[in-house]
Amino acid sequence: MAEPNPKELFNLGVKSNKAKDYIQAKKYFEKACNLNYGGGCFSLGFLYTNKDFGEKNYKKALALMTKGCELNYALGCVFLGNLYTNNGPMVKKDLRKATQYYSKACELNLGVSCSLLGFLYQNGNGVKKDLKKAFALYAKACGLKDGDGCLRLGEMQRSGEGVVKNREQAMKNFKKGCELKNKLACMGYKATIAEIMNERCQLGDEVTCVYLNNLLDLFDIDE
Known part of the structure; x- marks a missing residue:
C-alpha cells in the first residue's frame, strides 16, 4: 500500500483533530509539514495554541504558522x-x-x-x-x-x-x-x-x- 501524499496526510490530520485525537493529528501534520505542505505546518502550529493539546507553545506556533504561509498556504x-x-x-x-x-x-x-x-x-x-x-x-x-x-x-x-x-x-x-x-x-x-x-x-x-x-x-x- 502506497504511503499517503502530503495532502492526504493533512486531511488525515484534520480528521484526527476534529475527533480530538491531538497526538495522532500532530503526527500527520508533522509528516505533511516535513514534506513542505503548508497546510500541515500551519495546522501543526495551530495545535500549539490549543490548551487541550497539552503542549501550548506560542513561539513554536508562530514559527510553524509562518512557515505554512511561506509555503503558500x-x-x-x-x-x-x-x-x-x-x-x-x-x-x-x-x-x-x-x-x-x-x-x-x-x-x-x-x-x-x-x-x-x-x-x-x-x-x-x-x-x-x-x-x-x-x-x-x-x-x-x-x-x-x-x-x-x-x-x-x-x-x-x-x-x-x-x-x-x-x-x-x-x-x-x-x-x-x-x-x-x-x-x-x-x-x-x-x-x-x-x-x-x-x-x-x-x-x-x-x-x-x-x-x-x-x-x-x-x-x-x-x-
Whole structure:
C-alpha cells in the first residue's frame, strides 16, 4: 500500500483533530509539514495554541504558522494578517506585517484577504491611503466570490468614494454580495433601489411613488 501524499496526510490530520485525537493529528501534520505542505505546518502550529493539546507553545506556533504561509498556504497567511492587526499573546500589533500577509494571501487568490487588504488601503491603516487600490482589491475580492468585497465595492460605487459614482453598477455588486449571503449587501441593494425610486417619486412619477411605498413595506426599511 502506497504511503499517503502530503495532502492526504493533512486531511488525515484534520480528521484526527476534529475527533480530538491531538497526538495522532500532530503526527500527520508533522509528516505533511516535513514534506513542505503548508497546510500541515500551519495546522501543526495551530495545535500549539490549543490548551487541550497539552503542549501550548506560542513561539513554536508562530514559527510553524509562518512557515505554512511561506509555503503558500493562503489561509495561514490571512490568519497571520489577522493576528498582526491586534495586540495578543502571540504577537504585537504590526499593520505593516498584516499588510504583507494579506497581500500574499490575496496574491494566492483568497478573496477574503483581498477584501481585508482593501479595507486597510481605503482607511489608510498601516499603509498610505489609496482609494483606487482599495477599489481594485474589492473588485478582485468580489470576483473571487467574497461577499464582503462585493459589499464594499458597491458602497464605493454608490457613494462615489474614490471612483465615478455609479449606482447601477453598485446595485449589481450589492446583489452579487447578497447572493453570497452577505446581509449588509442585501440591505445595500434594497436601499439603493429605494433611493433611486425616491428620486423619481420626488420628480412626480406617481407610479414609482406607489411602488416605493410597497417596497418600503416589503423591505421593512425602518426596522
